[in-house]
Structures are given as C-alpha cells and as structure tokens.
Amino acid sequence: MKRIAEEARLAKGFRSVPSAGVASAGVPSAGVPSAGMTSARVAAIAAARKPGWRRRDALDDEPQRRDDGWKCALHVSLRHPFYFDHPLDHVPGMQLVCGLLDLVNVVADADLDRPGGRLTASLTFASLCELRRTTLLSAAPGYRGRWAVRAEQYERPVCEGWVEHREGGRIPSGREKRRPDRSRPCPAELVHLARAENVMVGPAVNRGRHFTAAVLPPPPGHVLGGRHDGGYGVECLVEAGRQFTTMLLHRAAGHPLGTQLIWLGLDADLPCAVPGDLPLALRWRVEPLPGSTACLPFELIRTDAPAEPLGTAAYAVLAVSSDAYRRLRSTGASA
Secondary structure, eight states, rough: OHHHHHHHHHHOOOOOOOOOOOOTTTTOOOOOOOOOOOHHHHHHHHHSSSSGGGGTTTTTTTTTEEEEEEEEEEEOTTTOTTTTOOOOBBBBBHHHHHHHHHHHHHHHTTTTTTTTTTEEEEEOOOOOOOOOHHHHEEEEEEEGGEEEEEEEEEEEEEEEEEEEEEEOOOOOOSOOOOOOOOSOOOOOOTTSSGGGGGGGGGOOOOOOOEEEEEEOOOOOOOOTTTTSTTTHHHHHHHHHHHHHHHHHHTTTOOOOOEEEEEEEEEEEEEESOTTTTSSSEEEEOOOOOOSEEEEEEEEEEEEEETSSSSEEEEEEEEOOOOHHHHHHHHHHHHO
C-alpha cells in the first residue's frame, strides 16, 4: 500500500508539461468568446450541426446556460462500442475529452470538424470518473479565445483545464490519392482494447532514435470519424496518441501486459480535420522512461513529408500493476 500511496501522491502532484508545440507565429487569435451567447443561439447552432450536439455520443442533452458559462451532463452508455470497448470500472478519460470538446464545439460555435482549424488544449485528470455518479461538464469563456473546461462529480473535478480553437490554415491532401490501410493495425491487446475497429494506430516501428506508428483513419461510421470526407477528426488524433502512449509503455518502458495505465494529463496542439488520404504517423524521440509515471511527447507527421510536424501532443500517465489497481479501487479511492 505504501507504493500505491506514493503513486497516488505523484498523480495528484502532476502538472501539465508544455509540449514542444508547432510554431504558430502569425496565426491570428480567435478572439475572446462571447459570454453573452444566448440559449436560443446555442439551440440554433445545435440544430444546424449534423449530427448536432451528439457528434461524439458524449452529451446527454443540449447545453444550458449556468452562471458564467455553459453546463451539460455527460452521456454514459455501458454498451457504447468505442467508449466501453470492453468492461471498465470507470468512465474512460477519452469520453471526458470528447464530451468537453463537444460542449465547446456548440457553445463557442467553434466547428471542430471544419478543415483549417487547430485545437490547443491542456487538461489534467484529478481522479478516475466513477460510473455510478452523474458527471457534469462545464465550459466558460476565458482569456484570448480560451475556454475553461471542467468535468465534475459531486462538485469535485475529475478533469479540468482549457481548450482553444483557432484558424490554422487548411492542410493539403496527400500527393497520392490513397487512403491509409487499416489492414495492419497494432494488436488490440497492446493498446488495451478488444475490438480491432477501435484501434487507431499501426504497429510501433523502432527507427533507432525514434519510434513511429501510423495513424489509422476510423472505419466508416465510427464515432471518431471525420465529418468532412471521412478524414481524421481531432478526437481521432488524440485517441491515436493515447494508444501510442500505451503501446510504448509496454514496448519501450517494459511494463508487462496487464499493467493499468491511469491518464494524468494531456497537452495538445493539433489540426482539427485532416484529409483522409493523407498518410499520418506519430513520432516519439527515444528517451528513458523510469519509474511509474511518465510524460511522452509526440509529433504528428506526414510520412511523405516528415520534416515539418503538423502538430504535437504530450501524454502524462501513471502505471500500476493490476494487483495494485484492484487494491486501490477496493479502498474506494478514485486515483
């Protein structure tokens, strides 16, 4: 239990590590969001969007104005084919990310599915999100276009931070009109999944100073699919990075299969919509990964033009053995 307590202490003390970032000089600011957006305006935005405010199956209802921002309950279905790919004892962090982005997508009128946008985000996960409690999502306008976001249970945060949507320039299609091949995904068990259709990365390739893995586009109809021409949605890119993190902690750090990985934080600067015919990969510069906590920074690259990254992301995680995780959860602790 002493080791578990130390791991929990490290988790509580985590602060997001800024990612290397993609140079954004000259990119105009999105401006300060309007705090006066009305409920009628949000309802009109939701009605105009296809498939509306349930773009990622994460919101329980249309957002409602509360205090200085907007709130909405998270929609949790244990039968969801992606979020609950296999039985879990908590709400997955990726559903919290999708829910918060869905909320901002509507109330900020950001349209995260439109090509040419960029998403910058910094999120921390304070504890695991429990299944038997209502999860309330909130978003409030902040400084220079950022939205403060929070997921809470019983008024205690389980995830909080900020997101910003801005113009970043449309990414051109690939030189060859060829959709990346989904026939060789990474083995599902290596990224802690059960269904092959939910795997968004190919096998990790050791290139000496770097590990790389292809980013796979979601199959047709998948909840993470792009809304424009079947490309890569930003949530797909975030999930691909989460899976790459999981894979590397087994392959590069040597954690055995069965190790439980608790997501502690995310920093990201990523394009919002990438053409589906563009060959993408994640690249990690090899470095030591000692101990039970790790922060892995990645670059999102085009495999046909790898010198100029399209984006960056950094994932902080806590690794615990399956026995330690069971003991931790049996005490009623959430992280």
